[in-house]
Amino acid sequence: MLITLGIIGVVAALTMPVLTANYRKQVVITRMQKFYSSINQALKLSEVENGEATTWTYTGSNLDSEATLNWWNIYMAKYFSAASVEKVADGILVKNSDGSSFGIYIMGTSIIGINPVHIIFCVNADACQKHLDANSNKLYNFPLDGKNTFLFSGRYNKIQPYFNISDNPYKTRDVLLNSSTNHSTYGCANSYKAYCAALIEYDGWKIAKDYPIKF
DSSP, X not given: OHHHHHHHHHHHXXXXXXXXXXXXXXXXXXXXHHHHHHHHHHHHHHHHHHOOGGGOXXXXXXXXXHHXXXXXXXXXXXXXXXXXXXXXXXXXXXXXXXXXXXXXXXXXXXXXXXXXXXXXXEXXXXXXXXXXXXXXXXXXXXXXXXXXEEEEEEESXXXXXXXXXXXXXXXXXXXXXXXXXXXXXOSTTSSSOTTHHHHHHHTTSOOOTTOSSOO
């Protein structure tokens, strides 16, 4: 009996980390896909009433929290079900009912053109809040980890996982993993990890076995 219990204990010790990691991966994928679907559905519903997103008006300067909140209230709030929305120093923080959150900061005046809208998606809301608390309530220069925090942007009338087309106009898995000479830190395996959400999307909304961040 003691030997049997010992074997069970060893097996449990070996399998629990794997089960825990798989659960965490599933939470990331589920919440990220839900965000991706709901934000784009809201955008498309708004376009029916307000015209193409590329024509939407943004009246502020770069990193203007009041203008960002105004833009959200005019174009997105009616169509996106959020638990709460609040201003931060350079944008807004939107909290979702599933425990995730995302911060929006705007770097230009053509709202859904080439990357003026940047979105930091946090699988758990506390990941966003911890950064804000440590960074004077600012979203800009948010440290991405490809595990709790991911980067999206507005491009061509859609919110997409971030990818800088000056790296390569055609996404390849190697560039998403390792970046290129243009943005050598952006690859998911590199330091800034800007392309991790794009890599997960490229892999069919899965975290592949060779995904460079361990769970």
